[in-house]
Amino acid sequence: MKAIFLPQLTEDQMRRTAMILWETGKLDWGRAKTQASSAPGEVFAANDEGQINSIAEALKKSGLSPEIRERESKMELSEDARRRIFNEELVREQSRRRVQEEERAKEEARRQATLLTTPEQEASINRWSWGGGMFEWIYLSAMNATQRGIVVLLISLIPYLGALAMFIYVGLKGRRIAWESREWKDYNDFEACQRIWDRWALWILAMGIVLGALVVLSGLR
Numbered sequence: 001m002k003a004i005f006l007p008q009l010t011e012d013q014m015r016r017t018a019m020i021l022w023e024t025g026k027l028d029w030g031r032a033k034t035q036a037s038s039a040p041g042e043v044f045a046a047n048d049e050g051q052i053n054s055i056a057e058a059l060k061k062s063g064l065s066p067e068i069r070e071r072e073s074k075m076e077l078s079e080d081a082r083r084r085i086f087n088e089e090l091v092r093e094q095s096r097r098r099v100q101e102e103e104r105a106k107e108e109a110r111r112q113a114t115l116l117t118t119p120e121q122e123a124s125i126n127r128w129s130w131g132g133g134m135f136e137w138i139y140l141s142a143m144n145a146t147q148r149g150i151v152v153l154l155i156s157l158i159p160y161l162g163a164l165a166m167f168i169y170v171g172l173k174g175r176r177i178a179w180e181s182r183e184w185k186d187y188n189d190f191e192a193c194q195r196i197w198d199r200w201a202l203w204i205l206a207m208g209i210v211l212g213a214l215v216v217l218s219g220l221r
Contacts, residue, residue: 006040006064013062018033020062021035131201133171136170139178140177
């Protein structure tokens with residue numbers, strides 16, 4: 001078997017070599033580029049001497065200096081080529097991961113910057129949550145605090161004081177838990193969500209008071 005060897009190539013020469021290997025050597029484009037990047041060194045090998053000579057002639061016409069040699073150790077050269085390709089892929093993968101890590105770090109920095117709060121906003125985060133108090137474990141689950149929600153549900157099943165204690169606890173701590181447990185675009189996003197929960201809680205509470213009053217009045221008659 002004979003092989004064609006080339007010296008160090010410029011990027012333009014490498015592209016021309018890949019094109020010749022693709023057209024004359026009948027390699028697919030991806031392999032042709034890989035073989036061309038093997039220079040300095042072996043770029044093509046075959047048992048067909050006519051094909052070797054055709055490729056060498058095409059390379060010479062393209063301004064390159066191919067050298068035809070007998071290939072004594074095919075397995076050794078193939079192993080070298082595989083090792084070179086593996087190293088190149090490893091470098092590319094490491095570079096890709098490094099870029100992804102940098103992007104994640106930038107995104108996290110941007111997110112943390114948007115979550116910086118003023119003293120007034122901190123006070124608002126710590127105030128009473130009607131949505132949390134009324135809906136308890138449902139509210140906590142919606143705020144990505146599912147484990148706390150399960151604990152609150154179990155405690156609220158305790159007769160008499162369980163539900164009342166959890167109403168007070170989630171009412172007092174619900175907004176803080178929601179702020180820390182769920183990802184928000186910014187404080188305004190958080191506040192808009194809490195207003196919806198509070199609105200529904202107060203509406204249900206008002207309906208309960210009205211219905212209770214009607215029941216009491218009907219009993220007095």
